[in-house]
Amino acid sequence: MKQDWDRRADVVVIGGGHAGCEAAAAAARMGAATMLVTQRLETLGEMSCNPAIGGLAKGQLVREIDALDGLMGRAIDAAGIQFRILNRSKGPAVQGPRAQADRALYRRAMRRLLDAQAGLELLAGTVEDLVVADGRLAGLVLADGRRIACGAAVVTTGTFLRGLIHCGEKRWPAGRVGDAPSYGLSAALGRLGFPLGRLKTGTPARLDGRTIDWAVLEMQAGDDPPVPFSFLTDRIATPQVSCGITFTNERTHAVIRANLHRAPMYSGQIESVGPRYCPSIEDKVVRFADKDRHQIFLEPEGLDDPTVYPNGVSTSLPAEVQAEMLATIPGLERAAILRPGYAIEYDFVDPRELDHALETRRVRGLFLAGQINGTTGYEEAGGQGLLAGINAARMVAGSPPFVLDRADAYIGVMVDDLVTLGTAEPYRMFTSRAEYRLILRADNADARLTPKGLAAGCVGGERGARFQAKAAALAAARCRLAELTASPTALRRHGLEVNQDGVVRSAWELLAYRGIDLERLAAIWPELGDIGGEVAGQLAIEGGYQGYLARQEAEVRAYRREEELALPADLDYATVGSLSAEVRQKLAAARPASLAAAARIPGITPAALAALLAHVRKRPGNAA
Numbered sequence: 001m002k003q004d005w006d007r008r009a010d011v012v013v014i015g016g017g018h019a020g021c022e023a024a025a026a027a028a029r030m031g032a033a034t035m036l037v038t039q040r041l042e043t044l045g046e047m048s049c050n051p052a053i054g055g056l057a058k059g060q061l062v063r064e065i066d067a068l069d070g071l072m073g074r075a076i077d078a079a080g081i082q083f084r085i086l087n088r089s090k091g092p093a094v095q096g097p098r099a100q101a102d103r104a105l106y107r108r109a110m111r112r113l114l115d116a117q118a119g120l121e122l123l124a125g126t127v128e129d130l131v132v133a134d135g136r137l138a139g140l141v142l143a144d145g146r147r148i149a150c151g152a153a154v155v156t157t158g159t160f161l162r163g164l165i166h167c168g169e170k171r172w173p174a175g176r177v178g179d180a181p182s183y184g185l186s187a188a189l190g191r192l193g194f195p196l197g198r199l200k201t202g203t204p205a206r207l208d209g210r211t212i213d214w215a216v217l218e219m220q221a222g223d224d225p226p227v228p229f230s231f232l233t234d235r236i237a238t239p240q241v242s243c244g245i246t247f248t249n250e251r252t253h254a255v256i257r258a259n260l261h262r263a264p265m266y267s268g269q270i271e272s273v274g275p276r277y278c279p280s281i282e283d284k285v286v287r288f289a290d291k292d293r294h295q296i297f298l299e300p301e302g303l304d305d306p307t308v309y310p311n312g313v314s315t316s317l318p319a320e321v322q323a324e325m326l327a328t329i330p331g332l333e334r335a336a337i338l339r340p341g342y343a344i345e346y347d348f349v350d351p352r353e354l355d356h357a358l359e360t361r362r363v364r365g366l367f368l369a370g371q372i373n374g375t376t377g378y379e380e381a382g383g384q385g386l387l388a389g390i391n392a393a394r395m396v397a398g399s400p401p402f403v404l405d406r407a408d409a410y411i412g413v414m415v416d417d418l419v420t421l422g423t424a425e426p427y428r429m430f431t432s433r434a435e436y437r438l439i440l441r442a443d444n445a446d447a448r449l450t451p452k453g454l455a456a457g458c459v460g461g462e463r464g465a466r467f468q469a470k471a472a473a474l475a476a477a478r479c480r481l482a483e484l485t486a487s488p489t490a491l492r493r494h495g496l497e498v499n500q501d502g503v504v505r506s507a508w509e510l511l512a513y514r515g516i517d518l519e520r521l522a523a524i525w526p527e528l529g530d531i532g533g534e535v536a537g538q539l540a541i542e543g544g545y546q547g548y549l550a551r552q553e554a555e556v557r558a559y560r561r562e563e564e565l566a567l568p569a570d571l572d573y574a575t576v577g578s579l580s581a582e583v584r585q586k587l588a589a590a591r592p593a594s595l596a597a598a599a600r601i602p603g604i605t606p607a608a609l610a611a612l613l614a615h616v617r618k619r620p621g622n623a624a
Contacts (some may be wrong), residue, residue: 003131005139005149009035011392012140012150014127014185016044018378019156019370019385021110022070026389027154028120029069029458032396034389035121035148036114037140039179044122045075045110047378048158048176049203051101051301051309054229056086057429058379059096060410063445065382066230068390068453069463071113072382073230079105081241081303083226092541093438094431097229100222100243102302128184130366132192137365143184151396152365154388156381157372159201161186161347166264167340168318176344186347193362195350198272199426201376202280202314202343205322208336209300209308217244217298217331231446231534232466244298244331248281248313251328253292256285259321264343270316272345275376275426280343281313281325296329307338316343348374351418352590357391357401358384358415361591367392373418376426383411390458402456405563407436407556409449420590420597435559438545438552443538447471473535481508481539484525494524511543562596567616569593578611587612 011027013020016038024036038044053076054062066073080099087095114120129141130153139149160175160182175181190196219242226236256263263282264270274280279287284294296312310332315322319340326332351373353360358373360366369388370381390402404412413434418427431437440448450467453459459467484507488500496516498505507521507528518536522529531539542549569591573584583604592598595616599609 003138003149004147006146007035008149009033009121010151010396011035011389012037012148012153013156013389014038014140014153015156015158015160015370016041017046017048017156017158017370017381018072019158019381019388020154021045021114022065022072022382022385023154023156023367023369023389023392024120025071025114025117026068026386026458027393028117029460030390030393030397031119031457032393033119034393035123035150037123037125037127037142037148039124039126039175041122041124043107043179044114045107047101047103047106049201050311051103051106051299052098052311053080053101053378054096054098055379056094056096057410057431057433058377059086059098059229060431060440060442060445061379061383061414061429062229063097063231063442064409064411064449065379065386066232067445067449068386069459070382070386071110072379073228074232075106075109075113076101077228077230077233077236078109079238080226080229080236081238081300082222082243083228083236083240084222085227092441092443092545095442096431097227097442099226099229100241100299102238102305104302104305105238126180126182126184128188130185130188130192130363132363135362135364137363150365152367152392154367154369154385154392155185155372156368156370156385156388157182157185158381159344159346159371161196161372164345165342166270166316166345167342168262168264168316168321169267169269170318171264171269174344177339177342189349194353194360196347197350197374198345199348199371199374200270200272200274200343200345201426202274202316203341204281204310204313204315205326205337205341206301206339207298207308207310207326207332208338209298209306211334211336212244212298212308213331213333214244217246219244220297231470232463239303241300241303243300246296246298246329246331247293248296248329249293252325253285255321255325255328256282256317259317260286262318262321264316270343270345273425274343275428277428277430278314278376281315282317298331313341315341317341346371348372350374350422352420352422354419355401356403356415356419356593358388359391359395359401365392365395371426374423374427375414375418376428380414380427380429383414387411387415390456394456402452402458404449404452405560406434407439407559408452409445410434410440413440416597416600420592420600421602422590436552436556438548439556441541443534443541447474447538470534474538477531477535477539478508480528481511481521481543482506484528486524491524496520496524508543508546511540512546559596562599563594565595565613565616567592567594567598567612571616576612576615579608583608
């Protein structure tokens with residue numbers, strides 16, 4: 001049937017949050033004529049919850065987004081008002097950069113980046129329906145009746161799909177405070193057969209910083225100098241601030257316990273599942289009844305904004321109970337509430353409906369990214385948006401998908417977890433989810449991913465040139481370290497104690513010794529003294545962990561061999577012998593792409609894997 005279209009685009013991105021901004025910019029960088037459609041252009045890049053980017057594992061995601069020429073790292077470098085490397089005292093694999101943001105500066109920085117992106121059009125509107133023909137997306141329909149034809153679309157609706165806000169007994173439809181929810185898209189996805197579920201997230205009250213007694217609080221400053229997120233940023237120019245630290249107490253907990261019957265999570269008003277690792281304060285008081293206090297970080301929301309975000313007291317209790325609770329906390333006794341905290345429920349799609357390119361299996365050309373896939377967090381959303389945008393543009397161009405695996409990136413770990421295992425609660429990234437986290441560090445994200453981005457066409461010239469210069473400097477420094485050698489006797493004369501075994505050691509080998517760094521080696525070989533900055537930091541990690549890295553690289557090679565044992569997309573698990581009904585059901589739901597992916601599904605036994613491998617090898621034309 002012939003369609004009448006008002007507009008056309010190669011790729012349309014629905015939603016202007018963190019996933020949508022990254023998806024739209026990525027598709028446009030790939031050369032696709034791209035349109036981003038969102039309810040209000042002034043809220044592009046809005047930080048709907050906490051005013052911060054990064055953290056443990058999340059910081060690695062941001063560096064990976066940046067390495068593929070995404071926007072988030074550059075935006076937070078322009079807007080960050082306190083930068084800290086978390087877990088600095090621990091190993092580099094579990095360290096995570098984090099920055100508090102000035103909300104307004106972040107929003108403006110993101111808009112500048114989007115406006116500067118060639119091939120990207122920003123359009124105010126609400127998408128109400130999807131047009132599908134012969135199993136392929138053909139276009140979409142706006143609430144005002146306009147019809148937009150497209151080759152691919154990326155849906156990044158955040159908490160807007162049938163969003164419902166709860167604050168005590170009160171509840172009202174909203175995508176977030178001040179924005180209308182989306183009903184049409186939920187209905188469209190349901191009609192197409194996508195299984196929809198409900199999840200919940202929440203946010204704390206916003207406080208007036210002018211009414212907080214900062215004098216009684218412990219203050220925490222950021223790192224000096226601040227370490228940028230983006231590999232393109234040389235220094236942070238935005239003024240830096242400190243945040244305050246306080247704690248709940250028994251009086252706080254008593255107020256909460258006395259009002260649990262009015263908390264939507266406990267009254268039965270909310271039935272959906274919230275984030276396990278970021279619970280509300282009422283949930284903390286119930287689940288951790290043995291704890292007599294919980295920490296709160298008081299984070300300023302801007303340099304010229306008195307609003308303070310009390311990180312650690314997310315709540316959906318009634319507004320008057322929130323005021324009573326906060327008044328029991330040191331420093332907050334007279335704090336004025338600018339906006340009460342609330343919880344929000346929203347629809348999501350079972351991510352097992354997607355392949356590793358984040359394209360839906362049911363509708364060709366339809367991609368999903370962000371909270372619609374069951375995740376929580378700006379960084380998780382941004383990583384998915386970037387990948388979906390790249391792949392939407394590649395699909396339109398007729399190119400194969402761009403896929404990252406578990407040994408490539410945290411983005412790859414996240415996507416594989418989602419599309420293979422699904423999720424019953426908001427998914428959050430942790431370093432413990434990554435088997436190869438010693439390789440997937442924040443410092444080397446560019447070395448891991450920028451060459452892949454250059455090959456895929458999503459990395460621009462400025463970043464490519466900057467990366468090539470850094471890569472050349474690293475390679476030259478590694479060669480220099482490998483070529484400089486000394487005997488144990490010579491090393492002892494310089495105060496370096498090694499086994500007196502007559503074995504000549506290189507400067508590179510010596511970096512693996514505890515207590516030996518580039519500074520000590522430069523005392524022996526002065527020509528090493530000019531190695532500094534990012535190159536010195538990365539060499540220190542690579543040299544210090546070279547034995548561990550070699551072992552992990554061997555594990556990666558074994559993993560990739562297993563990943564090569566592909567499972568056909570059309571495999572009928574009912575025909576595989578020796579499998580229980582439960583195992584067949586799990587495999588049919590997950591549809592793993594490889595034998596290694598099947599092994600990651602809980603409940604899939606070694607015997608089941610052996611039966612699966614034997615069956616696949618028997619298929620005609622399969623030489624696995």
